[in-house]
Amino acid sequence: MQIPFLDLTRQYRRIEEEILLAQKRVLEKGHFILGEEVSSFEEEFARYCGVPYGVGVGSGTDALYLALRAAGIGEGDEVITVSHSFIATAFAISLTGAKPVFVDIDPEVYTMDPSALEKFLKKRKAKEGRRRKVKAILPVHLYGHPAEMDAIMDIAERYDLIVIEDACQAHGAEYHGKKVGSFGLFGCFSFYPTKNLGAYGDGGMVVTDHIKLYEGLRLLRCYGEKKKYQHILKGGNSRLDEIQAAILRVKLKYLDQWNGERRKKALTYKRMLENAEVICPVEKEKARHVYHLFVIRTKKRNSLQMFLKKSGIETLIHYPIPIHLQKAYKELRYQRRDLPVTERCAREILSLPFFPELTSEEMEKVQEQIKNFFVENWKV
Numbered sequence: 001m002q003i004p005f006l007d008l009t010r011q012y013r014r015i016e017e018e019i020l021l022a023q024k025r026v027l028e029k030g031h032f033i034l035g036e037e038v039s040s041f042e043e044e045f046a047r048y049c050g051v052p053y054g055v056g057v058g059s060g061t062d063a064l065y066l067a068l069r070a071a072g073i074g075e076g077d078e079v080i081t082v083s084h085s086f087i088a089t090a091f092a093i094s095l096t097g098a099k100p101v102f103v104d105i106d107p108e109v110y111t112m113d114p115s116a117l118e119k120f121l122k123k124r125k126a127k128e129g130r131r132r133k134v135k136a137i138l139p140v141h142l143y144g145h146p147a148e149m150d151a152i153m154d155i156a157e158r159y160d161l162i163v164i165e166d167a168c169q170a171h172g173a174e175y176h177g178k179k180v181g182s183f184g185l186f187g188c189f190s191f192y193p194t195k196n197l198g199a200y201g202d203g204g205m206v207v208t209d210h211i212k213l214y215e216g217l218r219l220l221r222c223y224g225e226k227k228k229y230q231h232i233l234k235g236g237n238s239r240l241d242e243i244q245a246a247i248l249r250v251k252l253k254y255l256d257q258w259n260g261e262r263r264k265k266a267l268t269y270k271r272m273l274e275n276a277e278v279i280c281p282v283e284k285e286k287a288r289h290v291y292h293l294f295v296i297r298t299k300k301r302n303s304l305q306m307f308l309k310k311s312g313i314e315t316l317i318h319y320p321i322p323i324h325l326q327k328a329y330k331e332l333r334y335q336r337r338d339l340p341v342t343e344r345c346a347r348e349i350l351s352l353p354f355f356p357e358l359t360s361e362e363m364e365k366v367q368e369q370i371k372n373f374f375v376e377n378w379k380v
Contacts, residue, residue, distance in 0.1 A: 003353050003362045005314040006194060010357035011258075015250060022246040029242075034222070037245040044252055045189075046207050048172075050182045053214035054207045056240030057221050060168040060190020063204035064092030064138075066238060067164050067186035070206075070216045073098050073135055080120065081138040081166075082112050083322040083334075084342045089140055089166050090323045098135070102324050102334070104341045106148070108282050110295075110349075112139045113341070114151035121159050136162040141170035141180045143318070144196065144262075144292035145283065149175045149183045164188065168204075171197040172259045174288035181207050191240075191248055196262070196292050197255050199244040261356040262291040265363065269294055269352070272367035277374045279348075293318055294354035300377065301350050307373045313366055316351045 012019065026037060038056050046054030057063050073079060075097035081089055083102040093100040104116040117137065124134060137156050139147035147165075156163045163184035167173070171189060173180045181187020191203035208214050219226065224235030266289070270280045279297040283289040295318065298304055305315050322342050324334035336343065352366055 001362070001365055002312040003314060003365060005316055005351070005353050006355050007357065008193060008198070008355075011355070014357070015254065018250045019247060022250050023243055026242045026246050032242045034239055035242045037242045037249065038240050041240075041245040041249045041252070042205065044249060045205055048252065048255075049179045049187060049207045051187070051207045051209045053209065053211065054205050055214060055217040055221060056245060057204045057206065058238035058240065059202045060188065060192060060204040061088040061092055062221075062238040063168070063188035063190065063206045064089065064164070064166060065095045066217055066220050066236075067188050067206045068092060068096045068098070068136070068138075069220055070213050071136060071162050071164060071185055073162075077133060077135040079136045079138050080117060080134060080161075082140055082142075082342070083324040083339055084110055084319065084345060085140045085142060085166070085323065086168075086319065087323050087326060087328070088168075089138065090329065093138065099332075100323075100329075101134070101332075102339060102342075104339045105345065107341050107345065109145045109284060109287075110142050110345060111145060111147035112137075112152065114148050114155060117152065118155055121155065125159075134159075134161060136164055138164050138166055140166040140168075141173055143281070143295055144170050144173055144290040145281070146170060146173050146175040146180050146287045146289075148284075148286075149180075150286070153183055168192075169195065169292040170290060171195060171292075172255055173290045176286050177288075182209070185210065185213065191244065196259060196290055197248065197251055199248055201241075201244055203240045203244045203248065205240065258356045259290045262354070263289070265354065265356070265358060266291045266294055268360070268363060269354075269367070272363065273370065276367065276370050278370065291354065293351045295349050295351050297345065297348040298350065299348055300373075301348050303377070304370065304373050305350055307376075308366075308369055311365075311369045313369060314353060317349060318351050320346060322346050 042054035077098040079093045090100040106113045165184045165187045167181040168190035170180045187207045189205045191199040220235045221238045224231045224233035226232045
């Protein structure tokens with residue numbers, strides 16, 4: 001039995017008729033850019049997140065970049081984020097001309113550690129007069145688990161900082177019963193095909209409850225154009241297209257159901273792996289995890305991954321090299337051990353096959369082979 005890390009065709013087969021009808025609807029209208037499907041999806045997804053406004057854009061990276069620009073982040077500014085994330089989190093900051101600075105993560109849920117954030121800001125406050133200035137905090141709701149938003153928002157208020165949420169992996173996740181993306185000035189989402197709410201191509205959205213910022217985002221995504229050929233600021237071209245919006249409107253109706261299936265399968269995996277020598281994901285008390293990924297930890301990660309591969313089980317690592325140690329950011333002059341929790345987790349994490357359509361037989365084989373690996377290692 002070969003077990004894929006992810007099989008998107010299984011989801012497609014569940015909703016094939018609705019998807020084809022949605023595509024046909026767009027093709028028959030002959031309107032492919034910024035039409036009724038995009039505006040309807042913007043309204044529906046914003047409402048789902050608990051905010052009034054949404055702006056569909058070309059990707060999750062664009063969502064982050066445009067949100068930062070709309071918030072006034074630029075040259076000479078610093079934005080605090082985490083190094084344990086997909087590198088687009090940091091690239092979006094860099095694209096504005098600002099500098100990403102990193103704080104360490106919570107070792108249980110891998111999101112920004114509020115105590116590390118506070119420690120950094122206290123240290124920075126003692127060094128007043130620097131050319132650059134911290135302007136914003138960019139927490140990442142990683143793997144589907146919310147960052148600790150109460151503490152982060154409290155710190156942001158005390159230090160007069162903007163909060164922009166990277167919710168690209170957390171569609172439908174909640175903190176204290178409130179959807180992620182609705183806490184900060186902006187919430188940024190990706191609709192990359194592998195996400196809990198994924199398109200059949202690239203796509204993203206920024207949600208907000210500030211009408212002026214919403215209007216600014218709409219200008220930034222489309223050449224700064226107020227009226228046709230009237231450009232009032234230097235914008236770009238980052239637009240969610242009609243076909244992807246139509247597909248996402250179909251899928252949005254199923255998002256809560258699919259997230260529920262993910263939560264049930266995550267609980268099953270945890271029960272199966274209870275006596276295995278791995279650390280399973282946890283869900284903190286105030287959080288509702290939507291399990292974009294099911295990530296375990298073990299000091300024998302590399303050996304386990306090779307063992308599972310030989311058994312026909314595909315796994316991935318999210319992410320093997322922290323951003324602060326990437327060559328692309330060598331100018332920041334971070335050193336190994338600067339972020340010890342981040343670096344330890346990067347050495348130990350392993351993402352198992354996980355998606356709503358994964359079968360109980362496939363999950364059984366995964367847990368069986370994980371346990372077999374540790375038995376064989378113990379013998380050696």
